[in-house]
Amino acid sequence: MPKDHGIGASSKRREDVRFLTGEGNYTDDINIAGQTYVHFLRSDVAHGTITNIDSSAAEAMDGVLRVFTAKDFEAVGGIPCGWQVTDKFGEPMQEPKHPVLAEGKVRYVGDPIAAVVAETPELARDAAEAIVVDIDELPAVVDMKAALTDGATKVHDDLTSNLCYDWGFVEENKAAVDDAIANAAHVTTLELVNNRLVANPMEPRVAIGDYSRGTDDYTLYTTSQNPHVIRLLMGAFVLGIPEHKLRVVAPDVGGGFGTKIFHYAEEAFVTFAAKAVNRPVKWTSSRSEAFISDAHGRDHVTKIELALDKDNNFTALRCETYANMGAYLSTFAPSVPTWLHGTLLAGNYTTPLVYTNVKAVFTNTVPVDAYRGAGRPEATFQLERVVDKAARELGVDPTELRRQNFIKPDQFPYDTPVAVTYDTGNYHATLDKALEMSDYANFDKRVAESKSRGKLRGLGVAHFIEACGIAPSNLVGQLGARAGLYESATVRVNATGSISVLTGSHSHGQGHETTFPQVIAEMIGIDESQIDIVHGDTSKTPMGMGTYGSRSIAVGGSAMVRAAEKVINKAKKIAAHLMEASEADIELADGQFTVAGTDKSVAWGDVTLAAYVPHNYPLEDIEPGLEETAFYDPSNFTYPSGAYFCEVEVDPETGEVDVLGFTAADDFGTVINPMIVEGQVHGGVAQGIGQALLENCSYDDNGQLLSGSYMDYAMPRASDLPSFDVDHSCQTPCTHNPLGVKGCGEAGAIGSPPALVNGVIDALHRGGYPVEHINMPLSPSRVWEAIQSMK
The missing domain is CATH 3.30.365.10 (Aldehyde oxidase/xanthine dehydrogenase, molybdopterin binding domain)
Incomplete structure (x- = not known):
């Protein structure tokens, strides 16, 4: 018979109530007092040298606060790559700088050249259209095999060629594979193409930068699958903002499919520009813009x-x-x-x-x-x-x-x-x-x-x-990952027994607010409605790696289990004290702590209240409160x-x-x-x-x-x-x-x-x-x- 709660139950998605009634809180729903808007002027040619940018007409327009170009970002870093591949010869991949705004050259249709911050989206767009950009167009290289031929136009002049890396795997097998194919009874050969796709999530990307001059704190609201990684990459490698001064918030996210994992130039821009103009700066991608700006x-x-x-x-x-x-x-x-x-x-x-x-x-x-x-x-x-x-x-x-x-x-x-x-x-x-x-x-x-x-x-x-x-992090680090791939969770039990689970995983449609409580409810034996999931805000949740690669339940869920196990172990100590029993004899099931082999029991809520109102409490052994954090790194x-x-x-x-x-x-x-x-x-x-x-x-x-x-x-x-x-x-x-x-x-x-x-x-x-x-x-x-x- 199907289960009606806990692990294995088809519990209805609790988040759908707000999504289906228009009560979701997406990034574009956020508007901050004094907010301005940015429009990016993007290249309409695939390859060329920028010889001049004349923004005087745009700057003179009423309602325009500032026009930004690459020269405004000379002191900041490029958008970083999070994984370095070493080729079959032991050499690191070629890794060109990825500027926030195009420096000297444009390299694809959609490459951002300039950005206008103005009082309204319409003013920003009109002003961007008034910017005159002179580009000496160069031959574009689109076909991959042609890009590697001698004399091919180089996408990046400072690289030796258009080859990022030449990777062989497993290199020690090569000779044996060649021999096996040469001597096989039958060989089937096929040449094929895996076609290029545009992810097209329901919600286009949005980014809002905010800066507090009084505290020197930055906040970025963004459509991201992993806000902590964005904070790390943008803060440390692009804008040089200490992590404790940078908050990244990813509220409800309407689909991602991978395309919202990455740190994009627009996120760095609005964060930088918010301080430069001393007002919040918002960018909302159009669907057409998404085709030429999303990975x-x-x-x-x-x-x-x-x-x-x-x-x-x-x-x-x-x-x-x-x-x-x-x-x-x-x-x-x-x-x-x-x-x-x-x-x-x-x-x-x-x-x-x-x-x-x-x-x-x-x-x-x-x-x-x-x-x-x-x-x-x-x-x-x-x-x-x-x-x-x-x-x-x-x-x-x-x-x-x-x-x-x-x-x-x-x-x-x-x-x-x-x-x-x-x-x-x-x-x-x-x-x-x-x-x-x-x-x-x-x-x-x-x-x-x-x-x-x-x-x-x-x-x-x-x-x-x-x-x-x-996973695990020590292995992927050897393979070139520039970040850990663990996950984190904090299980915070309130005095009355309800629970807030703070997770580094992030939902963009997977139903985390439903499934994660099922796991915790199963472990403790309380109703799923008593469990709240908190995610998507770096100021609230422990450092986590976000959601992609079908990792949420396997890695994020396992971190929750480990944190919940710590909570339960501590709660058993309290229950043992309340019932004057040995901790080893305490069992937890269906929200009740019992002494094995007896009818002695105490409810989950009574134990949690004792943790926060420690009138009868084993203070000599454990401190008050009931909250634990775990970081889980799979093997x-x-x-x-x-x-x-x-x-x-x-x-x-x-x-x-x-x-x-x-x-x-x-x-x-x-x-x-x-x-x-x-x-x-x-x-x-x-x-x-x-x-x-x-x-x-x-x-x-x-x-x-x-x-x-x-x-x-x-x-x-x-x-x-x-x-x-x-x-x-x-x-x-x-x-x-x-x-x-x-x-x-x-x-x-x-x-x-x-x-x-x-x-x-x-x-x-x-x-x-x-x-x-x-x-x-x-x-x-x-x-x-x-x-x-x-x-």
Whole structure:
């Protein structure tokens, strides 16, 4: 019978009450007395030298407080990169300065050149349009391979080339991989593109800077997934503000998908400008501005080769990837195609040898960074596409080829050849569940029915594994991370027994205010309504690393458990004193402390009151109060996995793809709130289908963004999606965190693109069109052209 509270219950999201009634408090809802507004003048050319900026007309306009250019920021640092990658030769990556406003050159369409602070947004915009900027346009480099040729235009004149790094992993495997592929019974090769995407969260970015001249304190309100990291990066490395003088607040955030992890120039600008004009400064991005100022995602070009022996066992995998960094290094950009990508190339399989080479390239485009899944979708897409192609070349069932090469349940913990150890998993169970849910056995009947209507039906299969809760800090530090990746929590018990949990994690739609109380309520045995979650304000919460990479429950939740355990241990001491019993005999369940084997008990609320009104209290042993803090640094990643089936129908006359059904059988370890988990999978699958079918960020040869608005960038709509069939009953709990959880936020976006593309290719083959690959998005024109090429 389903639980009605605590861990495993589908408790309704308490935050939805304010969201659905218009009572949310988003950054753009915040307005401060005396507030001014900034408009950024952005480059309309992708590459060029700034020869002159004439802002005199703008400065003379009524209501304009000040016009800022790069010269105003000569004394501050550039926007820092949070991860340094060392290449295969032992050399650090090339790391150009990323100025707040363009210095000397513009390097992509959208690069901010000047900023106008004025009394109203309209005045700021009008004044920005009055600024005259002279730019000597230079050739733009957009294509990654062309960017690395001899004589290519350099994005940064002070670098040796456009190559950020040339990374090999695992380098010691290279010779063995090359030999295995040269001598394999069969080798499947595939060249593919992981298309560039724009995250497009519901809420565009907003930043408000405020400065108190009386106290010399700064406050930044911003749409961020990790306010503490913004405070650290901006305070220490850009503006030189001591952390105790800088408060960063991220209130309700309307979606992020990775794009709100990073520290952006606009945040540094409004904080700096607030002091310069001695008034609050607000910036609200327009949707069109977001297309050219928010970090983009994906954008990999890959060649992958899979070697098999005569019995169809995988023997080696080799891939070469070009990864676009854009014009500058965004906060975590270097880690995405390396440590978040290369370490997942083993997938669910026992392939003994894996080698990958990644060339990260600077181009005259918007910077690229983590987007939902961050490296894991890219690895899964290339791996699951090449496995599917191998099955077709060998004439075997794609599900059986996968099953044959799966890591078996009795092989865990499993050391992969790409330097990570999977602690638990059961890939056979999720495959069997997906086969059952999708009615795989009767698929041929559905193929015949589609054929009777002149349509081609296909079924795509994909399996995935992802690494969540990036850790531990001492390891990621060796890999180039410039921050710790722990999480923190303070459990503050009030005198009457209610609890405030202060967490370094931050919600941008995941339901933390619902799920986190479920965990604490389960531990203590009180009602979830008695527990409040405080997050998003660096002045209130302990130093934390924020929310991304499906880390909130695995890392943030584990920190809460550790802090709650400290609270409970102290509370047991108080209860033992109140009942004149031994602490070792005290048990806590259902909100009651009892002496084991007796009917003696005392309520949770009585113990908490005693902690704050210590009239009868063991003062000689412990101090009053009931509040504890814990920092949790995981010993390993967590490894969610799943089997995804996508059933499609293709119209051979038009190339239109109709997604008829989607099955997701996931292993997320322990599930805290099944309803929220299901919603996370739904959202991820929708985004993955969007990438596979519709979304594409496209530049022309001059670096102009051709898909810079919703007129040209196609987002998935309800009519593009089927009802999803989701299951998470195949649970193998994580062995190294106290909750056994693994993370669920990115799974859908990881497994769905290859499942859909595999389904379309399957449909075409069944219809007599032996197309081997179509690059995403699978628009009707691309599919139609592929069909025509086979006639």
